[in-house]
Amino acid sequence: MSNKSAVITTPDPRLRKKSAKVRATDEDVPKIIKEMIESCIAWENEHEFELSAAMAAPQLGYNKRIIVVREDMGNKDNATFVALLNPEIIKTEGKTLYDYEGCLSVPTIYGKVPRPAKARIKAMLEDGSEVRIKADGFLARTLLHEIDHLNGILFIDHIKGERDAFYQLDDKGDLIPLDYDKNIKDNKDLWPED
Ligand SMILES: [Zn+2]
Numbered sequence: 001m002s003n004k005s006a007v008i009t010t011p012d013p014r015l016r017k018k019s020a021k022v023r024a025t026d027e028d029v030p031k032i033i034k035e036m037i038e039s040c041i042a043w044e045n046e047h048e049f050e051l052s053a054a055m056a057a058p059q060l061g062y063n064k065r066i067i068v069v070r071e072d073m074g075n076k077d078n079a080t081f082v083a084l085l086n087p088e089i090i091k092t093e094g095k096t097l098y099d100y101e102g103c104l105s106v107p108t109i110y111g112k113v114p115r116p117a118k119a120r121i122k123a124m125l126e127d128g129s130e131v132r133i134k135a136d137g138f139l140a141r142t143l144l145h146e147i148d149h150l151n152g153i154l155f156i157d158h159i160k161g162e163r164d165a166f167y168q169l170d171d172k173g174d175l176i177p178l179d180y181d182k183n184i185k186d187n188k189d190l191w192p193e194d
Contacts, residue, residue: 006035006039006060006061007039007043007055007059007060007104007105008058008059008060008061008105009104009105009106009107009189010105010106010154010189010190010192011188011189011190011192012061012105014058014061014063015058015059015105015149015152015154016152017058017063017152018063018150018151018152019056019057019058019062019063019064019065019149019150019151019152020063020064020065021065021086022064022065022066022085022086023128024085024124024125024126024127024128025128029064029066029085029126030126032057032060032062032064032066033066033068033083033126035060036055036057036059036060036066036068036081036083037068037079037081037083039055039059039060040052040054040055040068040070040079040081040104041079043104044076048173049169049173050102050169051070051073051076052070052104053069053070053073053138053142054067054068054069054070054081054142054143054145054146055067055068055104055146056146056147056149056150057150058149058150058152059104059105059149065085065086065087065150066083066084066085067083067084067087067143067146067147067149067150068081068082068083068084069081069082069084069139069142069143069146070082073138073139073142082125083125083126084121084123084124084125084131085123085124085125085126086123086124087121087122087123087143087146087147087150088121088122088123088147089119089120089121089144089147090120090121090122090132091119091120092116092118092119092120092140092144093116093117093118093119093120094116094117094118094136095116095117096114096115096116096117097114097115097116097117097141098112098113098114099112099113099115099138099141100112100113100167100175101113101141101145101155102155103145103154103155105149105154106154106155106156106190108168108169109156109166109167109168109178109183109184109190110166110167110168110169110175111155111156111158111159111165111166111167112159112164112165112167113141113145113155113158113159113165114158114159115140115141115144115145115158116140116144117136117137117140118134118135118136118140119135119136119140119143119144120132120133120134120135121133121135121143121147156190160191162180163180164177164180166178166180166183166184168183
């Protein structure tokens with residue numbers, strides 16, 4: 001099966017809810033994880049220039065604390081994902097770094113988002129065992145982005161009001177700045193509550 005990815009997008013209110021903790025023994029958890037990984041791959045097949053680095057369950061409309069993260073972020077040919085249940089930030093460290101982020105649930109828009117350089121994460125694997133991850137670079141950024149999803153937070157929230165932080169992909173796959181006043185400021189898909 002490779003149907004169209006069922007990723008939900010802004011302004012769907014399920015993206016703005018706090019998700020509930022899961023148990024590794026919950027009956028629906030393996031099914032949700034499978035669906036998440038399949039959706040990552042389906043989405044990527046629809047987007048020539050982009051790679052699905054990770055996904056959070058609310059992006060498929062499940063408000064449960066599950067994320068999947070790609071094992072090798074730099075390789076579109078390796079579609080192996082690791083599932084993390086109830087991931088928690090133990091601490092963040094290091095300088096604040098700015099880098100580009102996109103989100104399957106915020107179509108066509110990219111942002112230059114500030115994040116701490118390093119993060120320590122605790123989570124559960126599918127078999128119920130505990131893992132601790134010391135992440136930096138793109139992995140730290142990705143994990144923080146996905147854990148935000150479980151709390152109803154999107155990357156755009158970190159750069160709201162920043163006139164020079166929003167970008168889009170052009171038809172060659174390059175990021176070009178978006179006009180804040182025209183495309184972002186009063187965009188009801190992004191900020192339905194304003
Ligand atoms: Zn996202």
